[in-house]
Amino acid sequence: MALLRKYFAGHGILEVITPSLVSYDANDTNIQSLSTDGGYLITSPEHEMKELIAEHGQDCYQIAKVFRQESSSSRYHLVDFTMVEWYRVGLNYKQMIDHSVELLQYVGLEYRSQAVSFNDLIKNTLGVDIVSDSLLEASNDLGLMGESHTNTQLLDFLYSRSVRNFKNENIYVVTHFPIHLANLSAPDPNNAEVCLRFEVFVGSMELVNGAEELIDGQEYIRRMSVYKPEAIVNHRLVEAMRSLSLLSGTALGFDRLLMALYGIDDIKELL
């Protein structure tokens, strides 16, 4: 924790604290918020931090408690966990990736890192070409059961299969996700099928999710209507996006960072 703060201080990134109780529920399709009488608990401090940046335009980070509905038997998930999230104004996609890997190595994960695009990862490990092959056939061949699946679910399945091959004590950066999995990342200006989202793994455990951020409010609203129409659109975020220009952000699961640093197998051991 001290090392993390030292790193951010060294880069002139300000620590902030934003509200934990908000009026909108999780905007991601597969994440459910915990709710209380006063509203919803945050599943990530993303919206609030972007609103802050829209106001004062400064790099900032936060070590936040976040809350997500979870099944109790996952080794890597907790309902209530700690997220380290930070934003750098003016940094682009590639710069943010380098910066995130540098941070992980700084706090002790001194492994070599390699980057691979989402499509290449799936092709190299599973022999499936996302662009031209049938996602459904490929998934069924790999043992996916059940009948109706959305493309997004099939992509999630193939992705989760392919990261199993990652070796321990290595850092892997997965880049250029399909646009269906974009969440709040910016679309790739060179390829409409792809977005500027990245994830960083240590072995096959995902530690970091980052992106060059979406700053088009209308696109945010459109994505919500397609991927999670039942969730509440956060109009304060739409408003904030109008004042944002080039911005990149990253979120790191602090509990998982500890698991990676100390060789812990089950997140519940940290409780």
Added chain:
Amino acid sequence: MKVSTNEFKVGLRIIIDKNPYTMTENIIVKPGKGQAFNRVKLRNLKNNRMVDRTFKSGESVEQADVLEISAQYLYADDDFYHFMNPVNYEQLSANKEIASEAMRWVKEEQLCDIILWNGDPIQVVAPNTVVLKITQTDPGIKGDSANAGTKPAVLETGTTIQVPLFIKEEEMVVVDTRKQEYLSRSKQ
């Protein structure tokens, strides 16, 4: 009856492609912010083969009506081995194809585990160890055979195993049915 992934656990019996399976592993995976999946390992109860399958969390599967009981072996006829459930005196028949491997080690009145699916025996499992009589074996002469210190012997069920040279006909021995080996003389 359907069971959802929330109820998945080791030992659960389900049906896939009309075959009964038992679950030997259940792991939940959730790629970054994506759909959660249950990754399971299953053993086909009819042919014992293992398979890997993945289910989207929240999906439901047909539960298999599988029961394991202990039954006593009675006798065999041309096509079947006949057993009796000592609890309710019900008779069951397992066809020779399914049971013959286990039956190499089983004599009359021996209790076996029988796996029933929808009431029909699909697997017969001999106990881990059994006590059987040696019905035929040559007197052991040291230095006589390629297997140092052992010789073949026929058990009362008709199966042949290797035994130490000092074992004589009519002796009772303990046999490990999984390794298919002689374990020791029996004190019975």
